[in-house]
Amino acid sequence: MVAQWENFLQNLGEWHGSFTQLSTRGEVIKDTPSIISLEGLNDNKTVRLKLRRFSPNPSGVGEPEVSELVREYQSLGRDILFFENGNFCQGTIQLAPYSESGAEFGFIYNYRRLRFVQLYNIDGNLSKLTLIREKQQDKNIPERPPLTVDALLGEWQGEAVTMYPDYRHPDSYSTNLQLHLQNGDRLVQKITFGNNANVISSSGSIDGSAINFNEGSTPVQVLLLPDGGSCTCPVKVEFRKPIFFEAGWLVEPDLRFRMIRSYNDKGEWVSLTLVTERKISH
Template sequence: MLSNSGDPQEQNWQNFCANHLRDWYGIWTRYSAQGEVIESFQSLRSLKLNQEQTGIDQTNRYTYADGRIEEKNWQSTKQSKNLSDGIVHPKTSLMRSLYFEQGAAAWVTNQLKLGDFFHSGELFFRYENLRHSVGAVYDESGGLLRITSIREDSLNFPSKYWSKQLELLPKRNISGKWQGISVTMTSDLKVSLPVPIKQRSFCEENETFFLPDGIFLNCPKKVNIGNHFTIIANWLITSSHLQQLILKYNLKGEFSTLTLEIFNRSE
């Protein structure tokens, strides 16, 4: 199912617990705004319900190319972190996490503030035991600084699914007839009824990065208050199945909507 039901705040928390509480073994790869590989390293993101079942214990462990290991730990209680506009990020009160029943999700920044680095969001795809997230970071002037791709597997490391490819790929051809279903979540966590669609979204004015393993990110080269902007991520899971997430910010630089679209190729 794609749409939530009942209380949006409670449903958001339940969607998070149902789809993301496990050990995620991954590879992070960061790219410059020009698409060059900056760094790549191993990760483990472990999310578990605490003993009291009142919140989440999270451990992130990063293993870098030089052998250095870094570990970070957070606790997020349901009472203090599960709000009407999403779950508060364990590191910053400026970000919220939103979860669809299907498993797709996003971390979003509530408000763009000029003069500060802007993490536009981390868009999560979920399919069986795999998870992939991608996001963009902008500098103090609103210019694209870097993008990050995180390929994760909850069963194996190294993953049997993800390739070892790091460099960006040439433009992909995914032409053909596609049919899909779309649902949209607003900033108060309300989810629309599913609607049928036949065309994927794309912003011509954005920069498009074609990442390994069927991932591509379409994001602005520059963000500013006074200009609405859209960030789009796609995962071509198989030749006939594609997921798309669309993150929108309004003219005030405020998070507006998150849309999940699931497509199947009809021919």
């Protein structure tokens, strides 16, 4: 737990950005400017979170309306895990019928953060997507371009770290991801991980900024987002089926992070994996 708190502290600072509400197809609906500060108090034993969001004045004139949220933390919940670089994921611990579920992913790199929230309603359908792009104001680091299929094509060599909700020792292993086009409108992927013992192959149809993988027992939709972001969303959260939520961030043309939050067939959250992968061929 001490290490978890130290990892959390990687996120300290004042982050200027926006909360972007997306449709379930990934189209921008509304963008709300925001400032979030994470301040260490009492020799960093307490962290104060202050979030301000600035909505347009309903009258159309005058200052924006400000909503403010303030919280203090001295410990972390059992629904969240942080990696050494400050990346994190918080979400549902136990999936259950007729209950809402979802996850928030947070990436941090080069004085910028990208966070992504995917929420499902009580019927198991995707109901809300929010993309949060943030930067430290005094560092003029530009936003990444919107993610494209072309930017993903090629072979990616990665290192994965899998953490567990019971805080047992993390597992580390190598990964390989190969992505290529088939007939111009299908994306074919082959993922190899863990001493080449496990291979997953699948293909998805490309529909604008969405890629639909409908072949498996749990169909998923991958959305390509602004700032090099992506998310992988189950089309439906079904009970008694293992599922995963995933988000990704292309931070350099040849460097990408992916985070996967996995659940077993009992709906229990079982692991969180961070993959750091570099493109080795186009």
